[in-house]
Amino acid sequence: SHNDIKDLKQKLFNAPKNKLKFIAIEGVYSMDASIAPYDFYTIVQEIPNAFLIVDEAHSFGTIGENLLGFLEYYHIKEKDKIIKLSTFSKALASYGACILAPLQVIEFLTNRAKSVIYTTALSLLDTALTLAHLEYFIAQRQELKNELHKHQQIIFETLGVR
Template identity: 40%
Template sequence: MYEKELAAIGRSGRFREPIMADPKTIDMASNDYLGLAHRKKLFERACKRVGKYPWHAPKASLFLGGYHPIHRDFETALREANGFEAGIVVGSGFLANLGLIEALVRRNDVLFVDESYHASGMVAAKLVQGKVVPFRHNDPEDLSEKLSRTPVGKRGRRLVAVEGVYSMEGDVVKREILELADESDAVTIVDEAHSGGTMGPRLLGVFDHYGIVPGPRHVKMGTLGKAYGSYGAYILASEEIVAFLHNRAKPLIYTTAPSLFDIALAQEGFEHIAKKRELLKRRIARRKAVVEEMTGRYPESMIVPFPVEDIPTLMRYRRRLAESGFDVGAIRPPTVERPMLRIILRTPVKPKAYRRLFRALGDL
């Protein structure tokens, strides 16, 4: 039924299949930045946390009795630590972006979105009632020009959507972009999937990194399946915006509430990061220093892209690195414009292993 389409994908070198991690290789591909997915004590504590209650699954949507003290407690911990008025737990980062953007961008509004924003946000942008204006990746000048020459409708709003750390490029959103959004009274949506837990004095992400005190127009979205070692997502915002999402965001209303165990596990990870913050920051800095030592460039984040000329070469490099004991992500178009190996700086991986990897890359 889809034979021709599958054949075309295969000819382009873009055919995907699920990949099972090989425990014999060193994981430099996953988003488990801090290694919390391997910490059995966090798993056991999460089991105990859920086991205190008479049921272990949410059973219904947030608005039909599925809201649970485990959800509430984690929302409270997140909003208090990050300085927001309110929070919501969500089933996944994809659902969070989908719900946020589809709900908040109304008929007379304009959404200004970085052209490298996550696919979930781009899907949502196709569903909105308002106007969508992409701007060049991490380019304050382009955003400024488009903000100045794009009118909003009567009683309309401006919204700006960016990522804290861009998942492919690994670069950090420029502060000037956040300042431009504030100056234009825009609602600023920051996807902190790859920055939460990995940057800032308290490892809370980009708001923390830049010392920005959240205001009523700031919205922070983050995922739990990366640095926090679990699965799911959250949204932090003002009480007004959270109340609006409760009443308009379809991925919140028309789905079962998030898994109790996943939220409990994320809270254990969140608390672990707070306790071990200084140690984790030293480990992160050490691995970034190795990248600088080996490449001459200090990475902004824990994502290091390595561009490759074409897809066949990319896949060959990935296989050769796997044979040498390194599991590295091979990212192909259309996810990225050019093929690349994506190296993740995970704190459980020793600095000497990254030195070996970069030497191996130099020999390819």
């Protein structure tokens, strides 16, 4: 069940020890803007053959010191057991998405994932647009963060929610 760490631990304990295990979460849940618990990361560190898949679609551009998402928010630097999915269409106002993962995961997806194999890559123009937006995002991150907090405050005060 959703965010039930105890239930997840039980399922992982009962899973075959020699099989790969993938725990998929959203960095920020789109329905209520709650941030996924850090416990998911710690569980992956404890379990052999476990990977954490983090969908950063709603967390990139909204949380973390530099608005880089869930991994930055929790100061997670380890990359061997993390698969990060990010979209360019939200915070960067562009097209496409990316997967940041260990090399063996990228090689597997490149050679076996039909959605990767049979998808047309971004055009050079779209790639350049995304890069320009990313460079702007990085250069203006403090201003963007201030704007985000200002808009959040307006919503909190107007709707009386947090």
